[in-house]
Amino acid sequence: MSETAAPRTEQTIREPIIRIAQVEKSYGGVVALRGVSMDIGAGEVVVLIGPSGSGKSTLLRCVNHLEEPTAGVIQVDGHVMGYTLKRNVLRECNQSTLAAQRRSTGMVFQHFNxxxxxxxxxxxxxxxxxxxxxxxxxxxxxxxxxxxxxxxxxxxxxxxxxxxxxxxxxxxxxxxxxxxPEVLLLDEPTSALDPELVGEVLDVISELARQGVTMMIATHEISFAEDVATTVCFMDKGVVVETGAPRDVIRNPSEERTARFLAHIGSARTADV
Incomplete structure (x- = not known):
């Protein structure tokens, strides 16, 4: 943990499956996440949308501790990722414990790996x-x-x-x-694909959603987000600007920044046709 990180405390929970509390992430002087908080229950599909560089991928990587948050706490299935509780103090866990914790999350990357x-x-x-x-x-x-x-x-x-x-x-x-895993994390799962191959991957993810698999998905596929999500989070500059039911956020956003992003996405797709 960074010496400048905020103190962390243990909160024993079993629900929701994921609890993200005031998470921040900085790379030197660049702030990638700013006080992000959200809870995700079993069977929910939370879709993160927003411009490139908004913090979507960083948030996913913090959830399974591929990136260590600068501050804040992330719990998955009741465990604080990357830490163990000893004498009421959270301490960084060893690699074998971290590997066991990560098994509660399955990660799908942009480039297959x-x-x-x-x-x-x-x-x-x-x-x-x-x-x-x-x-x-x-x-x-x-x-x-x-x-x-x-x-x-x-x-x-x-x-x-x-x-x-x-x-x-x-x-x-x-x-x-x-x-x-308890939850599946998908980081722009179609961004590296040719357009004609996108549908076959989205079909698989949609079927997983129908089966009740808990998922966090970062994507630019807005129509897919509307179809598959239980919750849509619009992120920009490391902040969750707006969150809610997909129809509300995508069809009737309450924040001007969300509306501008969706209008830009829509006009860009029209220009491609």
């Missing part, structure tokens, strides 16, 4: 074997089940170089789900 030298099924098996200590037989059975769920059963033996971008991202989603 698959192991190039491993097949699709081996990529999905990896976390189960290294993190959960599952046998290869058990891990393989679950991996094949998940690949079937994302429509890639026939690609189990294919290497990433043999898959399209959309197929690679669907493998990445299966991999993130393999360890049965």
């Amino acid at each position: 698959l192991f190039e030298h491993r097949t699709a099924v081996e990529n999905v098996m990896e976390g189960q074997i290294s993190g959960l200590r599952e046998t290869k037989a058990v891990a393989s059975a679950r991996a094949r089940e998940l690949l079937e769920m994302v429509g890639l059963a026939e690609k189990a033996g294919a290497y990433p170089s043999e898959l399209s971008g959309g197929q690679q991202q669907r493998v990445a989603i299966a991999r993130a789900l393999a360890t049965r």
Whole structure:
């Protein structure tokens, strides 16, 4: 923890699944997050929208402690991420404890991050074997089940170089789900895809939402956000400017900054047609 970070206290909770309390993140003199707070319950789908550099990806990376907040507290499934409570004081945990904490979150990145030298099924098996200590037989059975769920059963033996971008991202989603996380974090999951491949990934995410998977998603796909989200958060300059039901935020924003962003997105898409 930074020497300038605000003091942290333990709050024992079981609900909501995620509690983000006054989180800040700075990189030198650049402030990426400014006092962000939100609660996310089981089965909710919270979609983060906003311009590039607004803090969406940084927030997701703070949730699973890939980035350490400068101040504030993030709890996932009742645990303060990156810390353990000893004698009523929060102390930084060791790497093995942090790895165990991170298993409560599954992360899907913009650029897939698959192991190039491993097949699709081996990529999905990896976390189960290294993190959960599952046998290869058990891990393989679950991996094949998940690949079937994302429509890639026939690609189990294919290497990433043999898959399209959309197929690679669907493998990445299966991999993130393999360890049965409490919440799925998706960071711009379609931004690296050709336009014709976006739909196949969004279809998989929409199905997960219908199944009640708890998710935080950063995206520029506004119509998708309206369809899949239970809550939409508009972020700008590290602040949550507006949050609410998707129809309210997207169709009838109460903040002028939100309205300007959505108008710009709409005009940009019209120009592309």
